[in-house]
Amino acid sequence: MWVRPNAKPKAPSDDTGRKAVASAAKAGVRWLVRAVLVAADITAPEIVAALEISELLAEAALPYIQAYFDPPQSLADLNAAANDPQTGYDIHHIVEQATAAADGSEDDAMRSPDNLVRIPTLKHWELNAWYARSNAAYGNLSPREYLIGKSWDERRLVGLDGLQEIGVLNGN
Amino acid sequence: MAINPTMTTAGLLALFRANCLAQDETYISGNTKKYNKIFSVNVDIVKELASRPGDGRRALLPLLNDENPHVRLQAAKFAYPVAPSECRACLEAIRAAKLPDQSLDAGMTLRGLDRDPRCLDGT
Numbered sequence: 481m482w483v484r485p486n487a488k489p490k491a492p493s494d495d496t497g498r499k500a501v502a503s504a505a506k507a508g509v510r511w512l513v514r515a516v517l518v519a520a521d522i523t524a525p526e527i528v529a530a531l532e533i534s535e536l537l538a539e540a541a542l543p544y545i546q547a548y549f550d551p552p553q554s555l556a557d558l559n560a561a562a563n564d565p566q567t568g569y570d571i572h573h574i575v576e577q578a579t580a581a582a583d584g585s586e587d588d589a590m591r592s593p594d595n596l597v598r599i600p601t602l603k604h605w606e607l608n609a610w611y612a613r614s615n616a617a618y619g620n621l622s623p624r625e626y627l628i629g630k631s632w633d634e635r636r637l638v639g640l641d642g643l644q645e646i647g648v649l650n651g652n
Numbered sequence: 653m654a655i656n657p658t659m660t661t662a663g664l665l666a667l668f669r670a671n672c673l674a675q676d677e678t679y680i681s682g683n684t685k686k687y688n689k690i691f692s693v694n695v696d697i698v699k700e701l702a703s704r705p706g707d708g709r710r711a712l713l714p715l716l717n718d719e720n721p722h723v724r725l726q727a728a729k730f731a732y733p734v735a736p737s738e739c740r741a742c743l744e745a746i747r748a749a750k751l752p753d754q755s756l757d758a759g760m761t762l763r764g765l766d767r768d769p770r771c772l773d774g775t
Contacts, residue, residue, distance in 0.1 A: 609682065609753070610760065612688075616729040617761045617764045617772055618771075619774050620691070620774055638760075642760065645756050647750070
């Protein structure tokens with residue numbers, strides 16, 4: 481989304497408009513990260529300053545992009561950070577809420593500090609998208625569909641694998 | 653979508669690659685519904701290839717060198733049962749490249765293969 485400096489965009493008044501703006505902003509930030517990683521092959525947040533983006537978007541996007549380049553941390557540190565929400569980060573459930581037992585028997589475990597980690601928002605989007613996309617390695621289902629009904633341990637293993645593969649959790 | 657069995661292997665490959673490129677666009681748009689719809693078509697393409705004499709999935713192997721990482725990723729996953737060594741090498745290269753989205757998928761696939769070497773045999 482390109483916005484002239486000093487131009488103050490008005491917030492859309494209806495839900496559809498707000499969703500459209502949110503979707504455009506999300507796509508814009510994802511595009512920026514991709515451009516930085518793929519085209520420039522530079523893995524430092526300072527590159528953001530060189531991008532010709534509007535002051536407004538840069539200011540809004542910078543915390544998200546800086547967070548994206550955080551080094552991997554221990555699970556204990558990620559768990560502890562879940563108690564300290566920050567702009568640029570989301571609280572993520574290691575065992576996905578979408579796979580919770582329908583009878584509510586896993587609700588306490590889902591909410592337990594052991595299952596919560598603070599991770600960069602953009603990586604959260606990336607993980608969520610991976611869980612939602614059909615995948616040949618999961619019987620042509622999405623991992624989320626595949627994991628419904630599987631044991632807690634199996635779902636947690638996939639959750640921890642994902643955090644390692646995405647560069648959030650130490651151990652890869 | 654039923655795949656026309658009279659399509660040539662080259663035609664199927666071209667369609668598979670075009671579909672992968674369309675899927676790649678959805679990484680930016682976040683349109684998962686479109687991604688999954690295209691995925692189903694590619695599953696049908698690969699099933700048609702697999703049914704051809706000599707297992708036509710080997711025809712996917714040139715796509716392991718495609719310029720687009722999503723094309724490489726999908727080709728490696730679908731051709732894995734017929735060429736595991738080449739496809740594993742491709743997946744490892746994509747994982748090492750640390751690309752948004754595709755490296756996560758490649759890495760998770762490799763972890764899946766380490767635990768269940770037949771996890772990509774489902775097509």
